[in-house]
Amino acid sequence: MKIASWNVNSLKVRLPHLEEWLKTAAPDVVALQETKTEDAKFPLEALTAAGYGCVYTGQKTYNGVALLARTAFCDVVSDAIVLDDPARRYLAATVDGVRIVNLYVVNGQDVGTEKYAHKLRWMQAVRDMLADELTRHPQLVVLGDFNVAPEDRDVHDPKRWHEKILCSTPERQALRAMLDLPLHDSFRLLEQGPGHHSWWDYRLMAFPRNWGLRIDLVLVSEGLRTRVRAVGIDRDTRAWDRPSDHAPVWVDIA
């Protein structure tokens, strides 16, 4: 069962990219973030034609998450955590007995801002949601754009990013609180080295310079940990014409 996550940064613009990638990557389940698409305008026909059922919770201009799967969804929950936040960032469903939680974590803008404080509160609330999910679903996958690089080895230049947004200690502690549930960063079960990134800023020619961060994660519960047989980051998509600033990340579960 191949489960993937991709922040597409506008599903309208990236639909051709998504269709092409679905053909070659052939995932069974896909979590999308930043669809920036109202539900009424979701490209259901194209994705149905590609062989996927869809559930989604979107909004105009900002945010928006969706799940695609080859088989049926059940127990779909969206935006159950609100925090006075109308943003569409949370979507959970069960597929083939595996609970999937798709997250688009608050970006936080800069350390010390109100948005940063909101990010930390949001992550704490999600941690509590995940704790609740785990009590009911021992086979749990939590994936998406976490907007946090877990460790310095996930950052192209840790000195440059020291205590900056996406890398600050409080953000990493908020992520650690999720990992302590426990959940496991699937990528690090199989790959230990630095230089693996999932996001490269559009600015400063970051991708050609490989100035990236690994902020898109697939976390798996203890019940799935030993069943992880492969992980990957499809970085080639970042070199495509008019790309998303994120690459798809995935895990293959036996």
Place this chain on the structure above:
DNA sequence: ATGGTGGTGCGACCA
């Protein structure tokens, strides 16, 4: 310390 690019939508925002 700042700016750079890209998406949305047509003016600023968000990332």
